[in-house]
Amino acid sequence: MTWQPFEIAPESPGQSLADYLRANPVDDLLVREKALVFRGFGVTEQTLEGPMELLLPNRLAYVHGNSPRTKVGQNVYTSTEYPAEFTISMHNELSYAAGWPSRLLFFCARAAATGGATPVVDGVRWLESLDPGVRDDFAKGVRYTQNLHGGMGLGKSWQDTFETDSRPEVEAFLDASAAEWEWRADGGIRVSQVRPATTRHPVTGAEVWFNQADQWHPASLGDDTAAMLAEIMPPEDLPQSVAFADGSPIPPGHVIQARDRGLENAVDVDWRTGDVLLIDNILVGHGRRPFTGSRRVLVAMSD
Missing domain, CATH: 3.60.130.10 (Clavaminate synthase-like)
Structure with a gap:
């Protein structure tokens, strides 16, 4: 059976992601499932801070990172700014460094017109x-x-x-x-x-x-x-x-x-605006598919 990220939806209409997380801690679930997709919670760039505080207890700066990014908030960055026509191969964030984040959070502020999925791969596989x-x-x-x-x-x-x-x-x-x-x-x-x-x-x-x-x-x-x-x-x-x-x-x-x-064994997370993806950065590698349009995905990380 092909591994897939575990998708989580609201338990009731209008439930915010922060409220869901307060009622349902996901630390153990993340280790078991390796990647979680929170979909349908209506998260926006303005309401992202609350879920991030719960999911990333010690948000890290992107120090010693080799990918071009723009810092847009308190240790919040744009995802890789390589040209849209290129595939970014699978990798674990900062795996070349002495220390690396244990988890990454991606937020889709604006989905691409076409393409732009974030592929994820089981590191064991x-x-x-x-x-x-x-x-x-x-x-x-x-x-x-x-x-x-x-x-x-x-x-x-x-x-x-x-x-x-x-x-x-x-x-x-x-x-x-x-x-x-x-x-x-x-x-x-x-x-x-x-x-x-x-x-x-x-x-x-x-x-x-x-x-x-x-x-x-x-x-x-x-x-x-x-x-x-x-x-x-x-x-x-x-x-x-x-x-x-x-x-x-x-x-x-x-x-x-x-x-x-890595790419052959990857599973695509096809973004919808408002989606949040949380991955265990050791168990799961990630990348990026080519896209058209004005894609905006933000990323933050925690130890």
Whole structure:
């Protein structure tokens, strides 16, 4: 039987999501079902704060995030602002970092004209779908490298990434993350960190695929883009790159397999305006389908 997010509707006409959550705590349900869709509660951007306070007890800033977003409230952001025509492959938020949110909340303020679903994938199934040789190779861990410019250049600046203009604050954050880092002569910073390719859920013990190697690997850019970048800069100078923990290259076929099988095993959450999606960020990966029209989905996260 195919896994699906668990859908929740109001218990009575006109019931608000905040009232439902006060009467029905969902912590245990989220661990069991992995993803919850709250539909029909009439949530708006103006009434979102109440449910968020109940669902995200310690709302986090998107510090060290590598995706382009706009902050629209107290630790509330637009979802990824990559161009609408692109698919965003499956991933667990901040799985490349030393710490990550335990849960994510998505809110559909405005559904796309067409497309724009948020696909979600069971991390256990994703891991089991990979060839044994790929899983074995990734068991050695993953090394992520970022080159964050100081205000002008490819990719994100370190100021945007760490939500500060203070170098000492960045250094303290990275030291606490056990990352290797160095300031560059051009005002940017290079960050390197080794992380595992899988992790286990703290409650269920389930082992899941938990890395973003495919999104950091040049192979994910497509042959033409990767070839163009290779002509103008070495891999170590790309805004982001990835290797195995020992520095050896990850074969392109490995990351393409991980990307494709994540998408193949995903289930689409087709948005309706007012929907709220809550996911366990360890048990479930997420992505985005292409869309047309003016889609607005907000995201917030909690530890």
